[in-house]
Amino acid sequence: MNKYNSTTKKKRVRRDRTEEILETATRLFSEHGYQGTTFSLLAEAVQLTEPGVLHYFPSKIHLLQGVLEYHEQKNAERYLSMLQAEKKNIPDLFSLLEDLVAENEKIPGLIQLFTVLVSESIRSDHPAHDYFIERYRRVREGYVNQFFGEIKDKIRPDVDLNELTILILAVMDGLQIQWLLDPKKVDMVAVYRLFSKIIVEYLEN
């Protein structure tokens, strides 16, 4: 009954527990979405009670924010390494994106997290609505200014870089949906490579 009496009690330090909760919440959010994830599920998974979890994140929205911030960092790192890589010409650029897609295929959990949360957040009253609008704007700006910026003059001048960016992100998002739904029938990397090939050929003309 009483968890204190039954066995030796182990108290964990805040940082470790927080991280464990975030990792677990990530999994649950990606599997059930924000609405579908409950404290009781999460609490059981990390071997705590519900108020035990609430001790770390005082509400469900705080938990969501925590999860998003937590991964924002990781994504930022991946993204930075992409920015720092050498890009002398257009094929270089798009082969980087191909690598990104290939990497994404190895972390279906995280991809599902963002795919599920983004779609959920289309509703204007969703707690992550503003976050995702902002995030997409930021990412698009990053592509236009940094990612493409360096070799802007090698690209056909009649192409709107903002539209091109929207297209690239759309392909990634859309592929992820079909791939997550039916991985056996959808070879995300192959299709992206096809896209990449088509685009590169076009841009170099």
Place this chain on the structure above:
Amino acid sequence: MNKYNSTTKKKRVRRDRTEEILETATRLFSEHGYQGTTFSLLAEAVQLTEPGVLHYFPSKIHLLQGVLEYHEQKNAERYLSMLQAEKKNIPDLFSLLEDLVAENEKIPGLIQLFTVLVSESIRSDHPAHDYFIERYRRVREGYVNQFFGEIKDKIRPDVDLNELTILILAVMDGLQIQWLLDPKKVDMVAVYRLFSKIIVEYLEN
């Protein structure tokens, strides 16, 4: 108190009520997703009580099925007219798809319905999971066999039509997400037109 005593009672025939409920449920599903839609919300919107709605759809899952089937028909019609249109060459084909995207922009509710439900249904225990897997397979097959089939010999032979189809659907889905999230910043039709132009140019080579 008693709805029977208060005013004249109007009984509606089953078909009308059913349709009204389906239309309203469509709106609610698209605004709040499946999980986020409640009977009390729906009941109020159609001026019934919750058991009143349950009289037509004995459970929430039946309601969801009803909504999906209801729109399956409408979509099928739109799709058929696309198939029957004249397609002599590749540009004809892709201009049809452009029209489709442009039409979609006029019915954000329906688009949101499917975008939200598809993403929600990525979870394998979602009641519409199998439905959407099946639907995507069916649509892809339709593209490969019917839509492209007629002018297959005019397309570069090194292009895998299945992959091309996945790409086209991905672009549409991905654009819809960004557009629904931030319509002011994302001109769905313009980006699709860009995509269309690039693809056509490539396929005709």
Place this chain on the structure above:
DNA sequence: CGTTACCTAACTTGCGCTAGGTAAGTAATG
């Protein structure tokens, strides 16, 4: 007069969250 279109009432379950504790760890003090 039977069927159908609803209603009222209520049950059950599970949700997010609060109140108020207890014991383990940490730091300050004698």
Place this chain on the structure above:
DNA sequence: CATTACTTACCTAGCGCAAGTTAGGTAACG
């Protein structure tokens, strides 16, 4: 070095609400 005092990491109990659903009726309709 031992005692005390404080802080932190949890716990138990339970509240209030809303969800989906059921039972059993009543009155309008064909």
